[in-house]
Amino acid sequence: MTEGGKITVSCVLNGAKTDLCGEAAQPASEALRREGLFGVRETCSLGVCGTCTVLLDGEPVSACILPFYALEGSEVRTVEGLESGGRLSALQQQFIESQAFQCSFCTPGFLLSAAALLDSTEGALTDEQVEEGLQGHLCRCGCYETVKEAVRAVAARRHGQDAGRGAR
Amino acid sequence: MARLLRPETVSQALRLLADGEVGTKLVAGGTAVMLMMRAGLLFPERLVALEHVADLDYVEVEPDAVRLGALTRLRDLERSVPLASALPTLARAIGFVANHRVRNRATIGGCLSEADYASDPPAVLASLGARVRLRSVRGEREVPVTDFLVGYYETVLEHDELLTEVVIPRPGPRVRTTYLKYVSRSAEDRPCVGVAAYVDADESGRTEEVRVAVGAATANPFMLGDVAQMLGGGPLDAGACRAVGEAYERAIEPIGDVRGSSDYRRKVTGRLVARALETTALSGHGNGAFRL
Numbered sequence: 460m461t462e463g464g465k466i467t468v469s470c471v472l473n474g475a476k477t478d479l480c481g482e483a484a485q486p487a488s489e490a491l492r493r494e495g496l497f498g499v500r501e502t503c504s505l506g507v508c509g510t511c512t513v514l515l516d517g518e519p520v521s522a523c524i525l526p527f528y529a530l531e532g533s534e535v536r537t538v539e540g541l542e543s544g545g546r547l548s549a550l551q552q553q554f555i556e557s558q559a560f561q562c563s564f565c566t567p568g569f570l571l572s573a574a575a576l577l578d579s580t581e582g583a584l585t586d587e588q589v590e591e592g593l594q595g596h597l598c599r600c601g602c603y604e605t606v607k608e609a610v611r612a613v614a615a616r617r618h619g620q621d622a623g624r625g626a627r
Numbered sequence: 628m629a630r631l632l633r634p635e636t637v638s639q640a641l642r643l644l645a646d647g648e649v650g651t652k653l654v655a656g657g658t659a660v661m662l663m664m665r666a667g668l669l670f671p672e673r674l675v676a677l678e679h680v681a682d683l684d685y686v687e688v689e690p691d692a693v694r695l696g697a698l699t700r701l702r703d704l705e706r707s708v709p710l711a712s713a714l715p716t717l718a719r720a721i722g723f724v725a726n727h728r729v730r731n732r733a734t735i736g737g738c739l740s741e742a743d744y745a746s747d748p749p750a751v752l753a754s755l756g757a758r759v760r761l762r763s764v765r766g767e768r769e770v771p772v773t774d775f776l777v778g779y780y781e782t783v784l785e786h787d788e789l790l791t792e793v794v795i796p797r798p799g800p801r802v803r804t805t806y807l808k809y810v811s812r813s814a815e816d817r818p819c820v821g822v823a824a825y826v827d828a829d830e831s832g833r834t835e836e837v838r839v840a841v842g843a844a845t846a847n848p849f850m851l852g853d854v855a856q857m858l859g860g861g862p863l864d865a866g867a868c869r870a871v872g873e874a875y876e877r878a879i880e881p882i883g884d885v886r887g888s889s890d891y892r893r894k895v896t897g898r899l900v901a902r903a904l905e906t907t908a909l910s911g912h913g914n915g916a917f918r919l
Contacts, residue, residue: 466631483631484664484674504665506658506729507815518702521728524661526654528631528676529732572727595726595815 468531473540481527487513488522490530491537498538498567509596512568513537517579519572538567541574550574550613557609561600569596573610583618584611629674636681637762637791643675644787645764653677653789655698655737658729683736683791688713695793697736701748702727704735713797716804716823719916720751723808726815736790739772742780742847744882745817749776750842751806751916752795753850754823760792761785769794776847802827803913805906807899810918811886818843819886820895824903826913832862834908839871839900844881844892851878863908872901 467480472494481490488511491499499522500510506521513522514536515529541548550573553559560566576584576592584592589607598606629652634640644651650672654660663669677683683698688709695704704710705722724730724738724747738748739759752772759775761768761784772793775782784790798804804825811819821842827835837854851857851874858867876897883889899919907913 465628482628483676484629484661484671486661486665505662506725509726509728512728515731518731519728520731521658524658524665524729525732526657526661526674526676528633529657529678592727595728 466528468528470530470532471534473536479527479530483526483528485527486523487525487527487530490527491522491535496537496539500564500567502564507595507597508565509568509572510565512571512596514571514575517575519575536571536574538570541570548574549616550577550609553609553613554606557605557612558602559605559609560598560602565596565598569593569598569606572596573606573613576610577613577617580614581617582614584614586611589614629671632673632675633679634675634677635679637683637789640675640677640680640789641762641764641787644789647786648673651675651786653740655734655740656700656732658725658733659737659741659743677789686710689797691797693795693797695735695795697790697792698734699736701730701733701735701738705730714755714795714804715914716806716916717748717751717755717795720747720806720808720821720823723747723806723916723918725817735793739775739793740782740784740790742776742778742782743817744779744846745843745884745886747806747808747818747821747842750821750823750840750848751804752793753840753842753848754804754825754838755795755798756838757793757795759790760794761788762791763787763789767791773848773850779846781846798825799827801829803907805903805913806916807903807906808916808918809895809899814918816886820844820881820892820899822896822899822903823848824900824907826863826904826907828863828908832864832908833860834858834863835860837863837871837904839875839903841875841879841896841900843886844879844896846882849875849879851875863904865905865909868901868904868908871904872897872899875900 502508502510506524511522652671683696685696686707687694711718757772806823810816823840825838834855840848881892
């Protein structure tokens with residue numbers, strides 16, 4: 460048990476073991492932005508819009524209504540942690556190719572929920588699966604169709620690879 | 628600045644609650660408490676974070692009842708194969724709450740203890756005759772969900788009590804249940820009105836027990852007494868479904884808010900109750916949950 464207003468939490472943040480200091484009940488989004496992770500964007504502050512999405516132990520959550528203390532002992536991933544070695548992930552690259560954004564404010568949230576969806580499924584995805592996985596992400600430019608197209612394309616490509624392996 | 632306490636067992640949590648310190652708030656997933664703190668409605672001096680309390684995260688399907696640990700997350704409940712098999716309407720309705728990010732954090736015990744009127748699970752649980760188990764250092768008691776919820780954001784929980792389990796009696800094999808969620812703003816909104824129906828009828832269609840709970844329209848799920856009695860044990864045909872809908876429309880006194888005025892909700896209630904009963908008893912689509 461711990462007491463006191465300010466607490467330190469230890470977590471694995473975008474792959475690196477990190478200690479963060481903050482108020483126990485402050486929104487996790489604020490603490491992460493203080494770390495310079497500006498891909499965590501807060502808009503509605505109600506858990507509705509999806510722009511502050513982070514992956515907590517692989518599952519998407521709204522950081523604006525996630526208490527800071529809940530980061531303790533968890534693996535946290537923000538959009539900054541999707542690329543590796545300066546190279547965009549296949550999903551990020553496909554977002555560019557499918558033009559799955561206009562102003563891009565909502566893009567980090569979409570990317571993280573899509574990454575979690577792709578991680579928790581195998582092979583090609585149906586429209587319904589993609590819509591369910593991207594539920595509750597708002598895009599005011601209305602890029603939903605190209606976002607879905609991008610996610611389906613990445614899923615279809617891995618499906619093709621799986622099928623290829625199977626055939627050999 | 629709130630102090631944080633992190634009990635790891637139920638008895639540790641109960642001992643913390645028993646010391647009677649004012650300004651203590653329990654937090655499970657935090658989705659509701661964080662909203663209220665951010666809105667300036669809550670400013671606790673002491674937060675008791677329950678997420679590391681052991682042994683309250685489970686779905687147990689027994690011959691007569693389904694037991695849900697209070698700290699089971701809504702996302703895990705909606706994905707639970709045993710729950711979907713035993714109580715399909717409840718599992719589907721839980722999947723209608725907010726969005727997957729909220730359901731990844733929110734728990735069933737937190738959902739009930741918050742007692743928000745604009746919520747899907749309470750009406751379904753009320754129609755199923757669910758009970759909640761409340762524990763304190765003084766002992767424990769079981770209370771029907773319909774008695775547990777007593778007002779807007781109000782329950783019968785004493786300050787030293789913790790909701791530890793939801794117990795749902797398993798409906799008999801001929802029972803059919805339905806939940807209809809009607810939203811008036813956006814697809815992921817809270818319900819404007821939600822209706823949960825439970826119909827136990829024999830092969831000839833004669834009704835033994837009919838329960839209808841209207842959620843999100845009043846402080847707590849609104850139920851008229853024995854609907855089957857109202858039907859005189861007769862079959863639930865289209866006319867009877869409409870008649871029950873009309874009875875609900877006459878009796879209910881709904882809240883007016885951003886999701887609809889009181890008068891609007893009253894009219895929606897009448898239509899939705901009739902439709903929920905038709906879906907349950909007549910359509911062959913019983914045992915499901917649907918968004919409208």
